[in-house]
Amino acid sequence: MSRFDQLTEQQKTEVERQLQIVSRGAADIIPVAALKEKMADSVAEGRPLRVKLGLDPSAPDIHIGHTVVLHKMRQFQDLGHEVQLIIGDFTGRIGDPTGKSETRKQLSEEDVARNAQTYREQLYKILDPEKTKFYFNSAWLGEMKFEEVLQLAGKLTVARMLERDDFAKRYAGNQPIHIHEFFYPLMQGYDSVSLQSDIELGGTDQTFNILMGRTLQGAYEMKDGQVAILMPLLEGLDGVQKMSKSLGNYIGIDEAPNEMFGKSMSIPDELMLKYYELTTPMSGEELQDLKQGLENGTVHPRDAKMKLAKTYIGMYHGEQAAIDAEHYFITVFQKRALPDEIEVIELNESELEDQMISVTKLLVTLGLQSSGSEAKRSVTQGAVKINEQKMDDANERITVQDGDIVQVGKRKFAKISLR
Amino acid sequence: MSRFDQLTEQQKTEVERQLQIVSRGAADIIPVAALKEKMADSVAEGRPLRVKLGLDPSAPDIHIGHTVVLHKMRQFQDLGHEVQLIIGDFTGRIGDPTGKSETRKQLSEEDVARNAQTYREQLYKILDPEKTKFYFNSAWLGEMKFEEVLQLAGKLTVARMLERDDFAKRYAGNQPIHIHEFFYPLMQGYDSVSLQSDIELGGTDQTFNILMGRTLQGAYEMKDGQVAILMPLLEGLDGVQKMSKSLGNYIGIDEAPNEMFGKSMSIPDELMLKYYELTTPMSGEELQDLKQGLENGTVHPRDAKMKLAKTYIGMYHGEQAAIDAEHYFITVFQKRALPDEIEVIELNESELEDQMISVTKLLVTLGLQSSGSEAKRSVTQGAVKINEQKMDDANERITVQDGDIVQVGKRKFAKISLR
Incomplete structure (x- = not known):
């Protein structure tokens, strides 16, 4: 009999309520049955679950994309659970031993401390400080000796590690994978062993690493392995690629x-x-x-x-x-920003299809552009705005409403009047 | 200009002399040009070369097969060089972290100390104690922290490691390779870094591991990497398989x-x-x-x-x-063991071919067996001896000489008289 089945009806209701909240928006929960059992234990024993999130020590400049997991953690906190934030300072202090990676620069202790402070300031805008514990993983990883490292490495096979997407691609493509790279997932997983995490949160791109924590907890003989709650990756302002600072398609939470x-x-x-x-x-x-x-x-x-x-x-x-x-x-x-007097141009609703029209057709129909190709060029140059929003796809079908203001360049304007 | 070319004629002669001695019997020397340069430095500076050999901490029971490398080391000592014997106690103390290997049992400190003493007693029968230094690799490996382990692991790629014969076979055959196994060659190689070895000796089955030492010395920015001197594997008493205790085809150096x-x-x-x-x-x-x-x-x-x-x-x-x-x-x-009176049987030399004859033909010709198939069966049963040596291949062509005693079973004897 499952632990859930042993609860009172009231407790079951509470578990179902919590499950519904924490499942909302998640891309995947692995394994979902284990989450229910963990919740059942928590409710039965009045014990908060430990919900873990690993933080990159080199990038404390948080944008809206990062907050997806943070909001999920806040939901856990509001349900009475506890958050473990782990700053991967051990990894950060090592940098890249091969010296070949631009992205993994070695951080000094001062860098790490300053970044941790920045994290705190930013994260407490979402998280409840009372239910948040900060950890530095150098506390346990930094103390490990070779013998313990070998114990850790002995928990996993090379083949299993090479299943990770990026490793598999690089191995197949004859691109070098240095042996120390196998330790990044192992270290992240070992953090979960050390902190006995019940749940780990991350984006779907973290699936392998988070399941590694579950595997290692089992290998180190913990009773129940952690559950992975995988959140979708948020597309950035371009609507296509994952929000990221390097692509410029982000909203930073510290922006003015x-x-x-x-x-x-x-x-x-x-x-x-x-x-x-x-x-x-x-x-x-x-x-x-x-x-x-x-x-x-x-x-x-x-x-x-x-x-x-x-x-x-x-x-x-x-x-x-x-x-x-x-x-x-x-x-x-x-x-x-708009001229005081904007010409009102009537747009016959017959031009629309389900109230929608392509940007190109709209510009030509309103007489702001003489041809479809001219309209497309203007869009490509970033010269077309509707209600102050820049259009970047000439073929995009948009919804128009009475009073919408269409602009091409600095001088051509039209206010739509539907009839 | 090579360092050798800068020597005096007398020094060049000395280098050539040493090279000839240490090359004798070697299956391979990699790279052979580097050995000449090392020798040139040694002769020019009067500096002994450091010649390394790694010893398995769990198997101090040495047989003649093991002595192949030891005799080569003794030659180096007689030429004035220095031997580094490394007992892999660190590896031995770890055992197999997965607990799956029967062959890699965990050794206690007492085991290691006792085995080391046995090694000393046995090895000094061949080596010159004055020019032999013993090391335990736990001295440096046991002190390494995670950070240094990662530095070490970062020196090599996964693909390069998977080139090692046994790894390649197991990976291709979907047999598990645990990640810690990658560290055995890395540790052996790091021993050479730590001791700044000039030369490492081993059997041809150690080629990968010994070249790893050379690679790692380069990665740790040592000027000249060590040279591998690879000795042939000695066939055991069966004449076919590598001499080994488990196959029973060995002569132990401590045997009566x-x-x-x-x-x-x-x-x-x-x-x-x-x-x-x-x-x-x-x-x-x-x-x-x-x-x-x-x-x-x-x-x-x-x-x-x-x-x-x-x-x-x-x-x-x-x-x-x-x-x-x-x-x-x-x-x-x-x-x-032989009967006092053995029948002398004349063997016409015309039966021989270059003084040789097959065992089968010899038995039939001497009248000890009635047919070739009977002769073959007797050989298979181990019943045939020539001069007290058991024959195990009926088709083998052997040299016979006047006075040789041929025996089948306990009672049939013949003494050969050539005419």
Whole structure:
């Protein structure tokens, strides 16, 4: 009989409630049955679960993409559980022994301490400090001697390690994999052994490493291995690639409010709900309401996006900053930036299909561009904006509404009047 | 210009002399040019070379097969160089972390100390204690921390390691290779870094591991990497497989003199010169003389083999023990074991081909067996001896001489008279 089955009805209800909350938005939970059992133990014994997250010691500059796992952790905290944040300072202090990697620079103790402080300041904007424990993994890894390292390495086979995506590709492609690289997943896994984590969170790109923790806990004879909760990777402002600083498609949580507002307004419409779900504390019910509102037209996408922008600024800079940034955006961009008198051009609804039209066709129909190819070129050059949002795909089909302002370059404007 | 080219003529002659001695009997020297340069430095600077040999901490029971490398080391010592013997106690103390290997049992500190003492007693029968240094590799490996282990592991790629024969076979055959196994060659190689060895000796089966030392010395920025001197593997008394205790085809150097004598007499004729060359201190000139004597018939193989037996006993038990064992062998085996009156059977030399004849044909020709198939069966059953040496291949072509005694079973004898 499972541990869940032994609970009272009230306890079962509580477990189901918690499971629903922590499962929302997750890409995968491995194994999902084990999570239920862990929750059952936690509820039965009144023991908080230990929810682990590993942090890269070299990159404390957090953007919205990073907050996906943090919001999930906050949900755990709100349910009474405990967060283990592990700064991989041991890895960071080693750098890359081959000296060949640009990305893994060796960090000094001062670097690590400063980065840890930055992390604290940033993460406590989302996490509850009362239920958050910080660890440096040098505390246990730095003390390990060769003999213990060999014990650790003996837990896994070469073939299993070479199953990891990037290793498999490099091995097949005759690109060098240095033997020490096998230790990065082993170390991350050993952190879970050392801290007896119940759950580890990460993006789907961390699947292998997180399951390694579960495997190693088993090899070190822990009763129950940790459960992996894998969150989706958030696409950046380009709507295509994973949000990352190096691609420039990110919103940093330390960015100035006005900058944050402007960037938030450029989130692609179709990703807005995903951003809401994964990067704000919005509850499941509120999210459902918003989704319905957008679908039935009672909520305008622009308004929803402005609310999202305000939510971000509220979280990271406070409520007043959010109000100020909205005001600034409206006056500077939506109002002042546009000519006082904009020609109103009527757009026959017969031109639309399900209220939608491609950017190219819109520009030509409004008479702002003389041909489709001219329209496409303008989009490519970044000269086309609709309601102050830059268009970057001439073929994109967009929804237009009465009063929308279409702009090409600095001087050509049109205000749409639907009839 | 090479360092050799900068020597005086006298120094060059000395280098060439040393090279000739240390090259004798070696299966391979990698790279041979580097050995010449090392020798040149040694002669120019009057600096002894450091010649390394790694010893398995779990198997101090040395047999003649092991002495091949030891005799080579003794040659180095006689030329003024220095021997580094490394007992792999660190590896031995770890055992097999997976607990799956029967062969790699964990040794206690007492085991290691006792085995080291046994090694000393046995090895000093061949090596010069004055020019021998003993090391335990736990002295440096036991102190290494995780960080240094990663530095070490970063020196090599996974693909390079998987080139090692046994790894390659197991990987291809989907048999598990545990990651810690990669460290055995790395540790052996690191021993050479730690001791700045100039040369490492080993059997040809150690090629990969010894070249690893050379690679790692380069990676740790030593000016000249060590040279590998690879000795042939000595076939055991069966004449086919590598001499090993588990196969029972060995002569242990601690075996009792009479046992040692008897076993030596069973060395296959065709391997006798190899045994002389690789496992005795016989000089190149003496070896040449013996070879000629055997070829032109002035030395009887049986006599040469008895001398070999006496050489072994002399080395490992002293001159008097050698004389006693020979006397015992002659009285007990060569005389008393044979019937007083043995029928003399004439063998026409026309039956021989270059003085040789197959065992089968000999038995039939002498009338000891009625047919070739009967003769073959007797050989297979181990019932056929010539001069007290058991024959194990009925098709083998052997040299016969006047007075040779051929025996089938316990009762059939014939003494050959050539005409």
